[in-house]
Amino acid sequence: MSFTWRYVVRPDGAFCRIGNLDGSLDNVGDEELARLHPVRDEDKQPARPCSRCDGDVLLHWHGPLMTGEWMELCPACDAHRPAARAFIHWYRDADRDPKKLPSLFEDWETETMHAQGWARTPQPDAPPSPPAPLSLVPRGQG
Template identity: 65%
Template structure:
């Protein structure tokens, strides 16, 4: 079984990530993915950035459940995480009105790896 992620970036910088198992979504266009996102309530929801940071009084740019079974809740806070290289790069991307959506997968996965490592979890390397 192979797993890759498909990302759908909205104009405000928020996004969804969908598991593309064994290439099942390879033939699904970005427009079709956007329609699916809208159908399941991805558009028009309250922005996730309104959530407060658990470490400071500021608001998060992003919060995300860590990989399954880890119990880690990942937060991206501009004030608390700006010193971390991968977090800083994702913060810059998120705030850039001319953001390149194709850069998101690497930025997100680098941030996820950096955040999970801070909690003692490390990504398995392919054999």
């Protein structure tokens, strides 16, 4: 079983990510995926101050499942962290490239969770393919 994320980026920079179990969404185009996951009122994040400096945050996000952690992207508090800084630049860029979001988000998530004492476990390698079947022929006929 494999698991990856698919990201939907809207023109205003808002985005969501959808679990892609065993590649079930691999053949779904970005526009169709956006239609399947429209913006709902409950998706809108209320403005909230940074828990560290009371300044404005660009994004707040629940940490990975079962961690109970809360992640904030604050330009004032996080500009010194490489992954956060790159994500801040992308987030503020009017010409943001949606294709860069997955790696920027995941790097920021990893960096943020590491700062809170968590480490990402390596993904297991794909199981090896079974060996090709042998073609057996009687001795002297091959």
